[in-house]
Amino acid sequence: MATNNTDDTTDRIEALIDRLTLEEKIDLVHGDDDPDELATGYLPGIERLDVPSLSMVDGPLGVRPGTATAFPASIALAAAWDDDLAHEQGEALGRETLGADQDALLAPGFNIVRVPQGGRTFEYYSEDPYLASRLAVGTVEGVQDAGAIATAKHFVANNQEQDRHEVSAEVSERALREVYLPAFEAAVTEGDVGSVMAAYNRINGTYATEHEWLLSDVLKDEWGFDGYVVSDWWATSDGVAAANAGLDIDMPGIPVSQWHAEESLLHDVIERLPDTLPKQSIAKLASTPWLPENVNPNLFDRSPFEVELPEAVRRGQVAESDLDEKIRRVLGQMERFGLFDDEQPSGAFGAGEHRDVATRVAERGAVLLRNEGNVLPLSPETDSIAVIGPNADSAKVGGGGSSRVTPDSTVSPLEGIRERVGGDTRVAFARGTEPIDDTEGVAGVNFDLSEFAPGGSSSGDGAPGVGDAVVAARQADVAVVFVQDDAAEGTDRSLWLPGEQDRLVAAVADVADRTVVVCNTAGAIRMPWADDVDAVVEMWYPGQEDGHATAAVLFGDSDPSGRLPVTFGRRLDDYPASTEDRYPGVGLEAEYDEGVFVGYRHFDAEGIEPQFAFGHGLSYTDFAYSDVAVDHDGEPDATVEVTVENVGERPGRDVVQVYLGPADAPLERPPKALAAFETVALDAGEAVTVTLDLDSRAFAYYDVEAGEWTAADGEYTVLVGRSSRDIVAERTVIVEESTIVE
Numbered sequence: 001m002a003t004n005n006t007d008d009t010t011d012r013i014e015a016l017i018d019r020l021t022l023e024e025k026i027d028l029v030h031g032d033d034d035p036d037e038l039a040t041g042y043l044p045g046i047e048r049l050d051v052p053s054l055s056m057v058d059g060p061l062g063v064r065p066g067t068a069t070a071f072p073a074s075i076a077l078a079a080a081w082d083d084d085l086a087h088e089q090g091e092a093l094g095r096e097t098l099g100a101d102q103d104a105l106l107a108p109g110f111n112i113v114r115v116p117q118g119g120r121t122f123e124y125y126s127e128d129p130y131l132a133s134r135l136a137v138g139t140v141e142g143v144q145d146a147g148a149i150a151t152a153k154h155f156v157a158n159n160q161e162q163d164r165h166e167v168s169a170e171v172s173e174r175a176l177r178e179v180y181l182p183a184f185e186a187a188v189t190e191g192d193v194g195s196v197m198a199a200y201n202r203i204n205g206t207y208a209t210e211h212e213w214l215l216s217d218v219l220k221d222e223w224g225f226d227g228y229v230v231s232d233w234w235a236t237s238d239g240v241a242a243a244n245a246g247l248d249i250d251m252p253g254i255p256v257s258q259w260h261a262e263e264s265l266l267h268d269v270i271e272r273l274p275d276t277l278p279k280q281s282i283a284k285l286a287s288t289p290w291l292p293e294n295v296n297p298n299l300f301d302r303s304p305f306e307v308e309l310p311e312a313v314r315r316g317q318v319a320e321s322d323l324d325e326k327i328r329r330v331l332g333q334m335e336r337f338g339l340f341d342d343e344q345p346s347g348a349f350g351a352g353e354h355r356d357v358a359t360r361v362a363e364r365g366a367v368l369l370r371n372e373g374n375v376l377p378l379s380p381e382t383d384s385i386a387v388i389g390p391n392a393d394s395a396k397v398g399g400g401g402s403s404r405v406t407p408d409s410t411v412s413p414l415e416g417i418r419e420r421v422g423g424d425t426r427v428a429f430a431r432g433t434e435p436i437d438d439t440e441g442v443a444g445v446n447f448d449l450s451e452f453a454p455g456g457s458s459s460g461d462g463a464p465g466v467g468d469a470v471v472a473a474r475q476a477d478v479a480v481v482f483v484q485d486d487a488a489e490g491t492d493r494s495l496w497l498p499g500e501q502d503r504l505v506a507a508v509a510d511v512a513d514r515t516v517v518v519c520n521t522a523g524a525i526r527m528p529w530a531d532d533v534d535a536v537v538e539m540w541y542p543g544q545e546d547g548h549a550t551a552a553v554l555f556g557d558s559d560p561s562g563r564l565p566v567t568f569g570r571r572l573d574d575y576p577a578s579t580e581d582r583y584p585g586v587g588l589e590a591e592y593d594e595g596v597f598v599g600y601r602h603f604d605a606e607g608i609e610p611q612f613a614f615g616h617g618l619s620y621t622d623f624a625y626s627d628v629a630v631d632h633d634g635e636p637d638a639t640v641e642v643t644v645e646n647v648g649e650r651p652g653r654d655v656v657q658v659y660l661g662p663a664d665a666p667l668e669r670p671p672k673a674l675a676a677f678e679t680v681a682l683d684a685g686e687a688v689t690v691t692l693d694l695d696s697r698a699f700a701y702y703d704v705e706a707g708e709w710t711a712a713d714g715e716y717t718v719l720v721g722r723s724s725r726d727i728v729a730e731r732t733v734i735v736e737e738s739t740i741v742e
Contacts, residue, residue, distance in 0.1 A: 090142020401489025
């Protein structure tokens, strides 16, 4: 577990800084080769002064070296609406980080889901800043309680993969403060996160790695962040500008041609050329014809910190005292987490208890979107089940890119269902359409020219067709159709399911007695068949225990207690970023002129009926709310009490959600915003009184001119419900005078 710095710690670090040469100082602020070839990012340390190395490893769904526990996607964790569960998964991730002999985890990521088709939506938490903040704090504290350094990423407004290396988020300070910064602020001020990763993109024309206002003024000075800021990989273009803005470590420090020299024949040949030749330029020129779109422009360059800073310091373009401050931050976190004295706790890599955590998170994150006629849960005594889907015989472990994990074992949905029902139920399997390929990742993360070859995977059992699925569905008591998308870092996704999956679902629904659709998707998708099927379960990317968790939900061993952390619209035009200037942008500028009206706030303000609302999720039991009371004394805060009773016949979980409708203010505000939530587990017939606190920030808007959070005077509406559109009680409170809040 991390400990706070002491005076003795400061003395040791200051003594080390005094003894470092300029070259050694530069070596401590940019990445280099990991001799063990395990780390995603590596600082080699200074042997003569006993400064240890620092190893950083991906990522949010599990650590990447070798085989490791593949946890569910972050959006699945978010769907559980439980910061205690986030802490539990964070601890498991932290232990796996240490078990892999790594020091820092390059996670969690909690950029706001502004663009539903964003390729990394599955790596993030929510469209809502409050929900994202609570999960961010829970995960960060869990990782760091285990003894690993957590990394909050990607700072900030990294909301799309299209043109992510150059696009500028043209966003107001108010929107930044109210929507895009709160999770990072909470990670710093509440979670005491050890590291923050600067994003690729620009913010109002300035690269995140060079943004002095964000990195120094807000993050370090205003919030009091005392950890280190690390660049995203190959995100630094101007070393001097980034150093002066507040970037502390430039990663990875080595070009992709060197990083992958042993994996690519072309790069291997180039690496063997004499050092007198410009090998980096040759590698870049030779690779250009094969590079995919949206590639990182800095892939073939060495670290700008390594190349530019020595001379910049000598010329006074970068103050050596600023370089010392960067080292002070890096060494300070290394000291805090016990690296100097070899005091890090022992880790556990791929442990059985971590697989249990992964299963539980997948179950808790399952969202029952539709359940007409209570077709779910299924009875294990059902005579026949048709399992249908192009990938139903393989686990949906995760998405592509730097979050990809290799587990030592997986359980497919087909395996999970067969294991659950035993031999008395006939379980037929039909793909119905060609398998959906899992996109490997993004150039610059998994880049290897030897892998760039045409062709896709084959099912190995002949060309599947919808007709096979129709026959299987017609002959079964229930058809369970598994659909999935193929999201990956580096490219955005369509909201339409890939391949012929929509046609497959429609054909099955047309002939089956009962049709259940299980979605393994990165986020919201289009569902033209939603009203024609009996049940829809959103399982996201469940990780390595996919089949066990899915079967537990389908057969009622686990109540599907997840709630949507994002809104599911009916069409692309329903979402705020649906015009070209807003997404993907024009001239590499994406206009965030929807302001604070992101996600359900936009749907509410425009009166758009979503297909499935933010916070929506059904259960296998029923809950009743009563005795709603609000304790309020005229100040901008309140305490809400509500009694929740399980009035059904089986145990279950519910998520009590409290929204706040604002008073009149000198600027436009969303009709309501999430202000508090609590997850409760109740046996049949059990009741509990839940107490939820609404803090002053929930009442406030950010006044840009004054540079202050302000709660306007007037009437506020406290709304208690089971989703943003399922409100069961409203109460009014009055803030007696405008108040500046912290």
